[in-house]
Each structure stands twice: as structure tokens, then as C-alpha cells.
Amino acid sequence: MAIRRNKISVIGAGFTGSTTALMLGQKELGDVVLLDIPQLENPTKGKALDMLEASPVQGFDSNIIGTANYEDIAGSDVVIITAGIARKPGMSRDDLVNTNAGIVKSVCENVKTYAPESIVIILSNPVDAMTYVAYNTLGFPKNRVIGQSGVLDTARYQTFISQELNVSVEDVRGVVLGGHGDDMVPLVRYTYAGGIPIEKLISAERIEAIVKRTRTGGGEIVNLLGSGSAYYAPAASLVQMTEAILKDKKRILPTIALLEGEYGYDNLFMGVQTILGGSGIEKIIELDLTPEEKAALDKSAESVRNVMKVVTL
Numbered sequence: 001m002a003i004r005r006n007k008i009s010v011i012g013a014g015f016t017g018s019t020t021a022l023m024l025g026q027k028e029l030g031d032v033v034l035l036d037i038p039q040l041e042n043p044t045k046g047k048a049l050d051m052l053e054a055s056p057v058q059g060f061d062s063n064i065i066g067t068a069n070y071e072d073i074a075g076s077d078v079v080i081i082t083a084g085i086a087r088k089p090g091m092s093r094d095d096l097v098n099t100n101a102g103i104v105k106s107v108c109e110n111v112k113t114y115a116p117e118s119i120v121i122i123l124s125n126p127v128d129a130m131t132y133v134a135y136n137t138l139g140f141p142k143n144r145v146i147g148q149s150g151v152l153d154t155a156r157y158q159t160f161i162s163q164e165l166n167v168s169v170e171d172v173r174g175v176v177l178g179g180h181g182d183d184m185v186p187l188v189r190y191t192y193a194g195g196i197p198i199e200k201l202i203s204a205e206r207i208e209a210i211v212k213r214t215r216t217g218g219g220e221i222v223n224l225l226g227s228g229s230a231y232y233a234p235a236a237s238l239v240q241m242t243e244a245i246l247k248d249k250k251r252i253l254p255t256i257a258l259l260e261g262e263y264g265y266d267n268l269f270m271g272v273q274t275i276l277g278g279s280g281i282e283k284i285i286e287l288d289l290t291p292e293e294k295a296a297l298d299k300s301a302e303s304v305r306n307v308m309k310v311v312t313l
């Protein structure tokens with residue numbers, strides 16, 4: 001029996017898309033198709049070829065191609081959507097909603113036609129609302145339409161905690177729920193370093209500062225870069241989600257899922273704790289929240305709903 005390699009398509013070959021393509025190849029998660037608009041066909045081909053030419057040096061056997069032709073995504077197991085514009089200093093992610101809704105919609109029409117069996121991960125911002133746009137355009141079951149926010153937000157949170165404690169990032173565990181905006185909800189009560197609750201290790205004031213920095217972590221990078229937004233940690237987050245799916249790892253990771261009653265929310269796309277495996281989102285895990293945590297999540301949900309309302313489907 002011939003064993004077939006996984007196929008992963010990355011739509012949008014900008015900063016996040018091309019970084020993701022390279023990391024996917026380096027981890028040998030499958031063959032990679034990097035797609036951008038026809039006007040950028042040659043630069044996209046050039047980026048992919050350049051990555052491929054790194055493979056003998058680094059010793060990875062993943063084919064990477066660049067294209068502007070959607071026929072090339074046929075048979076993809078996972079499609080990652082990074083197409084769209086990024087914010088500039090002074091903008092919120094929500095300011096991108098109208099432009100990116102049109103882009104995500106047109107991309108998803110092609111994904112529906114050419115990769116109808118794929119599991120789709122959306123990165124384009126404002127990502128909760130863009131996951132909603134993707135779900136509506138694709139018509140795929142909800143387990144196969146997944147937004148990326150929580151892996152990245154949690155990674156930032158864990159980075160800051162490990163710096164505060166001067167301990168390995170590997171020993172810090174936490175979770176961030178809610179929309180991918182400044183009112184996201186890092187759950188302090190569910191955060192541990194080496195199994196020890198962080199509230200026993202870090203003062204309340206310092207925890208508050210870390211929570212605040214996490215919530216504005218995307219903006220911190222936008223301000224430092226001066227143009228465009230983060231791409232290394234976002235790409236790493238997409239790769240971790242893709243790996244969980246392609247290896248059916250059943251990782252417990254926060255992802256943007258369609259909520260149908262969980263936490264009392266209906267018809268809302270927002271970051272929650274999920275089990276990610278070969279079928280995509282296999283389960284939503286509802287955490288017990290204190291009234292204060294639930295109030296914070298309600299506030300975040302309200303912000304997401306306000307953006308979802310202005311989207312034209």
C-alpha cells in the first residue's frame with residue numbers, strides 16, 4: 001500500500017503565511033502549497049522555492065510550492081487562511097473587518113470548491129469574526145472550521161510568566177479564553193508553573209501586570225514593528241494546531257469554535273478550551289468559572305458579537 005504524505009495549503013504568502021509554510025516544512029508535517037493572489041504569483045513561487053532550497057541543508061523532506069492557482073490546493077488535509085491585511089500602529093484588529101471579510105469570503109469560496117474535505121484554520125483578523133465568515137461561506141461542519149487565537153495568546157502569557165519566575169517555558173501552563181482582542185481572558189486560576197498555582201508564586205500586582213501585557217500582546221509587537229504585525233509566534237501557533245490535527249494528537253488547546261450553548265452563548269465564534277485531533281475540534285471543554293471570570297468572558301463575548309454584527313456575509 002502506498003503511503004501518502006499529508007498536504008497542507010497556506011493561503012496568503014505574506015509574513016505569517018510564508019513563515020508558517022517554512023515551519024510546516026521544517027517539521028515535515030506534509031507537503032506545503034503556498035498560495036497568494038495572481039499579481040504576486042512569481043514572488044510566491046520564489047518564496048516557496050527559496051524555502052525548498054533550505055531543505056537539503058536542514059534535512060527535511062517536504063515539498064513546498066508557490067502558486068496563484070487554486071487547483072493546486074486540491075486534496076489538502078488542512079488549509080490555513082492567512083490572507084488579508086494586517087493592522088498598523090493606532091489601529092485595532094476590528095478596523096480590518098470589512099476588507100478582510102471580503103478576502104476571507106473569496107478565499108473560502110475557492111477552498112469549498114477545491115478542498116471540500118479539508119480542515120480549515122483561520123488566522124486573518126479580526127479572527128473570531130473571520131472564523132464566522134469562513135464557517136458561513138464554507139458550509140463545512142463546525143468541527144472543520146477553526147480559528148487561531150488562544151494558542152498564541154496563551155504562548156504570550158506563558159512567556160511573560162516564565163520570564164517573571166525565571167523558569168523554563170516548558171513548565172508553565174495556562175489558558176487564555178475569549179475573543180482575540182484586548183478583553184481576552186487569561187485564566188489566572190488555571191495557570192501553573194511546575195504544577196504550582198501561580199498565585200502562590202507571583203504577587204497579585206505582578207499577575208495583574210502580566211494579564212494586562214498578555215491582553216495587549218499583539219499591539220505591543222505592532223508598535224515595535226512600526227508596520228505589520230507579529231508572525232513568528234502566530235506561525236508557530238498555526239503549526240502546533242496543524243500538528244495536533246494531522247497526528248490526531250487530541251491536544252487540549254484553546255481555539256475559536258462555534259459555540260452553541262456552551263457558557264450560555266449561542267451562535268458565537270470565540271476562543272474556548274478544545275480537544276484538537278484528526279477530526280478538527282473534537283470537543284469543547286467548558287471550564288468552571290467564578291462569577292468574576294464569567295463576567296470577563298461575557299464582556300469579551302459582547303465585543304466579538306459587536307464585530308460579528310457588522311460583517312456582511
Ligand SMILES: NC(=O)C1=CN([C@@H]2O[C@H](COP(=O)(O)OP(=O)(O)OC[C@H]3O[C@@H](n4cnc5c(N)ncnc54)[C@H](O)[C@@H]3O)[C@@H](O)[C@H]2O)C=CC1
Nearest residue numbers: 012013014015016036037083084085086123124125127234
Ligand atoms: N489570529 C491571530 O492570532 C493573528 C492574525 N493575524 C492576521 O493575519 C493576517 C495576515 O497577516 P500577515 O501575514 O502579517 O499580513 P501580510 O500583509 O504580510 O500578508 C497577507 C497576504 O495575504 C495576501 N492576500 C490578500 N488577499 C488575498 C486573496 N484574496 N487571496 C490570497 N491571498 C491574499 C496578500 O497578498 C499578502 O501577501 C492579518 O489579517 C493579521 O491581522 C496575524 C497574526 C496573528
Ligand SMILES: O=C([O-])CC(=O)C(=O)O
Nearest residue numbers: 087093125218219229230
Ligand atoms: O495584533 C495583531 O494585529 C496581530 C495579532 O492578532 C496578534 O499578533 O495577536
